[in-house]
Amino acid sequence: MNSQPVLCLIVYCLLACCGIMLLVWFWARKIKNAGVVDIFWSYNFPVIGVILWLLAPGFPTRRHLICAMVILAGLRLGTHLAIRILKHINEEEGRYQQLRKEWAPNPDRKFFFFFQFQAISNVLLAIPFFISAMDTNPQLSGFEYAGFALWFISITGETIADRQLAAFKRDPANKGKVCSVGLWNYSRHPNYFFEWLMWVSYFVFALGSPYGYLAVISPAIILYLLLKVTGIPATEEQSLRSKGEAFKQYQSSTSVFIPWFKRPLTP
Structure with missing residues (x-):
């Protein structure tokens, strides 16, 4: 396992989350349903958790515990949202329909930036995970x-x-x-x-x-x-x-x- 400085970990997480949201944006544009962003906003936290679990230099017990908490919570919420949204994949949720109307005539372009902002917010909100996973105190x-x-x-x-x-x-x-x-x-x-x-x-x-x-x-x-x-x-x-x-x-x-x-x- 290679330990990485915090700046490298932040960059890895940003690249992973932004890359995932780029793919999700292509999918959302194809199916005309921006609501799928909610699923992958939740799933991006387990992605961050796995990166920190593998590469952060913190005390293993602390790192494993915080990463397990993040992974389990993100998978639970993401899967719950996926079950709900995928059942009605051809029917976009009302609040995203409203955004689509407000962002006409080119909503897809604005949704692109919206999806990327969601990815950035994943990493910003992960501040507690970085702090805990970098701590080397063995107690x-x-x-x-x-x-x-x-x-x-x-x-x-x-x-x-x-x-x-x-x-x-x-x-x-x-x-x-x-x-x-x-x-x-x-x-x-x-x-x-x-x-x-x-x-x-x-x-x-x-x-x-x-x-x-x-x-x-x-x-x-x-x-x-x-x-x-x-x-x-x-x-x-x-x-x-x-x-x-x-x-x-x-x-x-x-x-x-x-x-x-x-x-x-x-x-």
């Missing part, structure tokens, strides 16, 4: 144990939320209705909440390493994106377009993000 700290525990809670919560929503959508009787079962009874976006909590866990894990405080950048960016940009705003706009008054009532009865912040929709 784990309490931060790393706490980060792993929080990660386990996060991936479990996100998995439960995703499965509850998938089960709700599979029932034909729920067509056109708003999911308000399980965790969705307490939050409109429990999946997003646990996804953000996972990035907090990576930050906590990185605090056990030198310069670990820099890892706060990742959960801060994720929180901003979820609350203000591509996460909740776009999802709720699409829900309002497709479900109308039913979703407005759901909005008035549930927390937008944190599951226990407001009263549940039903007793």
